[in-house]
Amino acid sequence: MRLSIAMNKKNNNAFLNLWRVLVQHRWMYVLAFPGLLFLLVFKYAPMWGLLIAFKDYNPYAGFWGSDWIGFKHFAELFSSKSFYLMLRNTFAINVFSLIFMFPGPIFLALMLNEVRHETFKRLNQSIVYLPHFLSWVVVVSMSFFILSTDVGVVNKIITELGFEPMMFLSEPNYFWALLTAQNIWKDAGWGTIIFLAAMAGVDPQRYEAAVVDGASRWRQIWHITLPAIRPTIIILLILRLGQMADIGFEQVILMTNPLVTSVSEVFDTYVYTVGILQGQISVGVTVGLFKGIVGLVLVLMSNYVVKRLGQEGIY
């Protein structure tokens, strides 16, 4: 009896302590509240909707009224042809980006870093950062005006030179290259920021010493600048590998047309077509969930590797 009273008192004390701490920090919780509410409503509440992947969702019956059907949608997904097409396209677009887009900012940063004329350097930086701020609608619209067969300036030059006009926008063979080119134009400049910051950390005395030793500019780049940004390159590469399931999908959805769907269909475009346009919510959610899980696994793996290398990952 006495013991339980003592226990009660202790519990009460713990509760009181917690209450006191909460009261003490009350204004801090007030500051955190709007952000927390946003996370709960707009980031976590929708995760509940992922359960629809295991239901035969009927918008009229609602979430509770729809029947559970287990992994049926997944089984259908894995046995469908379009699934492998989406998988291939996602992989191919990412490989293109990895080979051509990833090194872009590194080369551009090396070139900018070699510029001694401050004004020229700053002007160049301002110009190459700019496309990053344009929307995909604007970038794709510009591409149309530059590449289309009826109004495109590039085809104007091609026909002027006596060649046949090229169907850049409707030829499946060019599609992945076109996406990559747009990506490079839009974001290669922006991507230099992180490398330029790493290069700015190099002690200028090392270059001076190298000059005294008779090292050429190439040798200075090879032996001083590149080693200085190597950790950054490695980390960004590994983190990039963690994004292999992701596609900049606003771009794809804007660039796609009926002639190129065989190469442009990726998970997110499929979710849009099937889920929103055709109203097959369950199928769409299943595809989205599959993509989300693959993405999660890849990110966790890449982050694990980065941490093993003794670096800070994305979390």
Next chain:
Amino acid sequence: MSFVAAKKLTSFDYINYALLALISLVSVFPFIYVFSVSFTDPEVYIPLKFYIVPEKWSFAAYEYILSTNSFLNAFKNTVFITVIGAVLSILVSFTFAYALTKKALPGRNWMLGAVIFTLVFNAGILPNYLLIKELGLLNSLWSLILSGITNAWSLIIIKSFLESLPSELEDAARIDGCSDISVFWRIVIPLSMPAIAAFTLFFSVAYWNIYFNALIYLTDSSKWTLQVLVKSLVIDSDSSGGSDLSGDGAVLPQETIRMASIVLAMVPILLIYPFLQKHFAKGVMLGSVKG
């Protein structure tokens, strides 16, 4: 560095400068092209003929667009979501990130964990769409504002920025009896102006440029934003999708009108860019990989 700078330019420099100039040219060419055509007098406009400076200047295309309801409406909608969205984003992100810097705050690790998890996993297009539908926000501009208020990337960068501020001022203010909120308002916010400038740019650009969410959340063309309108004008060339911009009203060449609409869709971004650009390089580097 002056030691190196004093040296004469070598062929290495000339080639490097020439290549960079070429890259810059490729970066600005589409802008010049679009600007030039949009200002070309319709009477002298010939498709496929390109001038760096219009052969004959004219504001006809702009006058036409600015006189249509669908453009003015879309412009109004876009300005609305951008201004309200950016202000709310800054408020919510900085207050939340500030609370996340307080290691002694009970529950802080849980909150930080909840932020970070959204970086690696999100529910995806359809669950988000269903949420907006459940909240009754379909066809409301608030769906775009509320769903983009903040994100893990911004919160983490702002948090590392706030952690880098000297804590002495805060401590002194607390000793003088300031509450957490007045410390935040009087000390932290004034010290954070560079980060606020950078993130005002990032958030405004993000809201201004929203396309996909606007496409699926706003079905009524009176709610359209500029990006959706420009897409329907330029990319779906045959569509008249609820817009009075394409169609028989236009005696002007379609190209000059379309180009002018592209310019109008990006010009506000180009206007704030020069003022905020000295901040954003710093902003994006705050708390990211240290070189």
